[in-house]
Amino acid sequence: MKKYIGIEDVNDLQELVSEALQLKKENSALSLGKGKTLGMLFFNPSLRTRLSTEKAAKLLGMDVMVMNADKDGWALEFEDGAIMNSNKAEHIKEAAGVLSQYCDIIAVRAFPGLENREKDEADQVFLGFTKYATVPVVNLESATGHPLQALTDAMTITEMSTKKRPKVVLTWAPHPRALPQSVPNSLVEYMQKMDVDLVITNPEGYDLSKDVRKDTPVYHDQEKALKDADFVYVKNWSSYEHYGKILSENPAWTVDNKKLGLTNDAKVMHCLPVRRNVVIADEVLDGENSVVIQQAGNRTFAAQAVLKRILENNK
Amino acid sequence: MKKYIGIEDVNDLQELVSEALQLKKENSALSLGKGKTLGMLFFNPSLRTRLSTEKAAKLLGMDVMVMNADKDGWALEFEDGAIMNSNKAEHIKEAAGVLSQYCDIIAVRAFPGLENREKDEADQVFLGFTKYATVPVVNLESATGHPLQALTDAMTITEMSTKKRPKVVLTWAPHPRALPQSVPNSLVEYMQKMDVDLVITNPEGYDLSKDVRKDTPVYHDQEKALKDADFVYVKNWSSYEHYGKILSENPAWTVDNKKLGLTNDAKVMHCLPVRRNVVIADEVLDGENSVVIQQAGNRTFAAQAVLKRILENNK
Amino acid sequence: MKKYIGIEDVNDLQELVSEALQLKKENSALSLGKGKTLGMLFFNPSLRTRLSTEKAAKLLGMDVMVMNADKDGWALEFEDGAIMNSNKAEHIKEAAGVLSQYCDIIAVRAFPGLENREKDEADQVFLGFTKYATVPVVNLESATGHPLQALTDAMTITEMSTKKRPKVVLTWAPHPRALPQSVPNSLVEYMQKMDVDLVITNPEGYDLSKDVRKDTPVYHDQEKALKDADFVYVKNWSSYEHYGKILSENPAWTVDNKKLGLTNDAKVMHCLPVRRNVVIADEVLDGENSVVIQQAGNRTFAAQAVLKRILENNK
Numbered sequence A, B, C: 001m002k003k004y005i006g007i008e009d010v011n012d013l014q015e016l017v018s019e020a021l022q023l024k025k026e027n028s029a030l031s032l033g034k035g036k037t038l039g040m041l042f043f044n045p046s047l048r049t050r051l052s053t054e055k056a057a058k059l060l061g062m063d064v065m066v067m068n069a070d071k072d073g074w075a076l077e078f079e080d081g082a083i084m085n086s087n088k089a090e091h092i093k094e095a096a097g098v099l100s101q102y103c104d105i106i107a108v109r110a111f112p113g114l115e116n117r118e119k120d121e122a123d124q125v126f127l128g129f130t131k132y133a134t135v136p137v138v139n140l141e142s143a144t145g146h147p148l149q150a151l152t153d154a155m156t157i158t159e160m161s162t163k164k165r166p167k168v169v170l171t172w173a174p175h176p177r178a179l180p181q182s183v184p185n186s187l188v189e190y191m192q193k194m195d196v197d198l199v200i201t202n203p204e205g206y207d208l209s210k211d212v213r214k215d216t217p218v219y220h221d222q223e224k225a226l227k228d229a230d231f232v233y234v235k236n237w238s239s240y241e242h243y244g245k246i247l248s249e250n251p252a253w254t255v256d257n258k259k260l261g262l263t264n265d266a267k268v269m270h271c272l273p274v275r276r277n278v279v280i281a282d283e284v285l286d287g288e289n290s291v292v293i294q295q296a297g298n299r300t301f302a303a304q305a306v307l308k309r310i311l312e313n314n315k
Helices: A013-026 A048-059 A092-102 A117-122 A124-132 A147-160 A182-191 A222-226 A292-313 B013-026 B048-059 B092-102 B117-122 B124-132 B147-160 B182-191 B222-226 B292-313 C013-026 C048-059 C092-102 C117-122 C124-132 C147-160 C182-191 C222-226 C292-313
Strands: A037-042 A063-068 A105-109 A137-139 A167-172 A197-201 A231-235 A267-269 B037-042 B063-068 B105-109 B137-139 B167-172 B197-201 B231-235 B267-269 C037-042 C063-068 C105-109 C137-139 C167-172 C197-201 C231-235 C267-269
Touching: A013 A147, A013 A292, A037 A048, A037 A092, A037 C048, A048 A063, A048 A147, A048 A292, A048 B037, A048 B063, A048 B092, A063 C048, A092 A105, A092 A124, A092 C048, A092 C292, A105 A124, A105 A292, A117 A124, A124 A137, A137 A147, A137 A292, A147 A182, A147 A231, A147 A267, A147 A292, A167 A182, A167 A222, A182 A197, A182 A231, A197 A222, A267 A292, A292 B092, B013 B147, B013 B292, B037 B048, B037 B092, B048 B063, B048 B147, B048 B292, B048 C037, B048 C063, B048 C092, B092 B105, B092 B124, B105 B124, B105 B292, B117 B124, B124 B137, B137 B147, B137 B292, B147 B182, B147 B231, B147 B267, B147 B292, B167 B182, B167 B222, B182 B197, B182 B231, B197 B222, B267 B292, B292 C092, C013 C147, C013 C292, C037 C048, C037 C092, C048 C063, C048 C147, C048 C292, C092 C105, C092 C124, C105 C124, C105 C292, C117 C124, C124 C137, C137 C147, C137 C292, C147 C182, C147 C231, C147 C267, C147 C292, C167 C182, C167 C222, C182 C197, C182 C231, C197 C222, C267 C292
Parallel strands: A037 A063, A037 A105, A105 A137, A167 A197, A167 A231, A231 A267, B037 B063, B037 B105, B105 B137, B167 B197, B167 B231, B231 B267, C037 C063, C037 C105, C105 C137, C167 C197, C167 C231, C231 C267
Antiparallel strands: none
């Protein structure tokens, strides 16, 4: 693996999932990364991604340097040819070039603004690093995807499934803030490569990008979609069509025990953080079907598998 | 030791103090914590606690991950059953559960609000982590106690005392901000377990909680209390009775050389940070009786003793 | 080396530069710093200095603890005899004394205010640490100097020069913000110790302090100065004479290919971050003469050489 921008960097998803599950089983310190440095750059808040990736790197023997890019360093300019006489002190060309001098792998988190679809799809901040860095870059959630989360999800479903081809339902749920499509985008892309029966359900106006959905069936009737589900992946996202807008906060879409009753005793997944009693009811999160904590635990080993592959490729 | 919430987790204080002093004497790197991770979460500023605990963990061979919880991560909800549709993105149940996946020990600092006594005594933030984490939790100063500081203080007094039963005077001093009772609370609790003659002195209205004081004598006349003291522990706190209020900034309570003259050539202690010439005069802090720097240096070994005990218990 | 405040701590600059270049060639992990801790304190933003110094310390086997002093810890008081009843919670005396308990070397970054020349020249924050710390202190850019950058620059010029005595031109360039004189000050001091032909060029009113310039020629005509240059070091600074003021943003001083044409095919240097198309034109930064990225890469080994010397002196 030369980098980890998204699904296109994964040759064989099942193999990568197997490796991550094997790393989880072993849970031991390796020396592959000794003397190598992971630089982590955060333009946005992070709990799971920050700590699981740092832990994964250390399990591989790497040193880790963490920066809150927006607070510890300099405001970055991303436009080519900009006359930098306003508030941006450093251009992405220099920042990425310099970081490549100090780090063997650079990992970046940069959320979308959710105001301008074209701008967000250009993924200027994250892709700026992939363009100008001279070392491998890892996606810690960009404007359009969250592939470390999706690898974790593939791993969790593989680990917990009791049948050959489980039904996985990705359901939209209400939320008071406009959220990115990154997590559902990557989930859909990864599930399309898995031997699962994937269904998406969301209110009208919330269909994900056609480029992402492809032929995956979309139901606007949540109850119909949930029928016989083996895994229910709950997640809010803002509208793609009416870009970045909140069209509904309809509490009828909150996942509670009644909804769970429609499924095949489904495992309930969420990438976290989750708004309790808005996205998912307490009774579900505190019940036996919720696997959100174990899912978050898998983040470490998904990240470890990715970093391990990149280190192996750059030995 | 299964966790370190407060004095109730210490079976034998003298033995723990001896171990900390022994670790200080050896001052060498151990391998007990190799492959183990300490996660440190700060909801409030920290200099000594942050650096001494990080250093202690590294002396034990642990990896350390530090987060400014309020800036790097997500705003946390602590209420059971909350409908999370406002500004809190993550519930303590998930945050603590997830951190327990990445860390072998979790250490948390969370100050009181000093506006609502009942709420502060419930110690919602810190105790939320002890309730929902599945790994041992260490108190880096909670709303009501600072037991790593108190263990350091017990260690410092043991180390520097030249007599069997020294007189220790905890004296209130003025301060321009409302401060927690955490440090004096824990000091009193730890001193009550030591072979010392403990006396508290503070202006009227500043008596600590009866549950903490128990039978420890309280003088409202500072000069009388200081007589023949071997150790003077200076500290401001806000009123417990008129909860969180500043009732006095009376400079007559500032500890200067004249006050020191009333003592038995007492060592002067303070947990730091200290407001010079408000809490303690320059002439005292810069004089030979002040041991505040050595006291702060002991923080490393008090933390090391606690982390070592917890690691040993969880091998 | 007992500390690294500035050029006065360097006995033999050529020897130190050679050692740094040798460390770069070897680029391997050493064990000299095992069990030692570097504490890094930032009062201002930092990308290169932060990451290269952290990396250098880890290459030496040291542990590193990083603090954003102004955000993670307590606001510091620097005045002797202050009555600390306002917003400063901790005095530099305690802060430096306490840090010396936890760290074997303390590194500090503290920019000038650029409002009061005398105050900035007293370099209160940085020199406060050198005064009150009991362990060696390293300058990560103070109010008046940036000696780790200057050592890097000496190293880069030594590494890239193809002649015995290259002509080095330090040229002022426009910038929308008032910047410190730290970088040009240290560059001039270090170049004065090198076998180079040093020339400074800046608009009238921008002459550096006479104490720094000494007999180094200063041209107010940039084109004349650039003639036959082998290295052009571009940097903005605010006026020293009209202290901290911006007297000109004249774009005629921007370094572009036309200016470069006046030189002896000069290498172009800058400490970064650089404002593109204000300080230096895109065509220069993206061209073959720019060495700014390699220069930034040398920061690691300059820092490593300094930390190594200090560790050796304190074994």
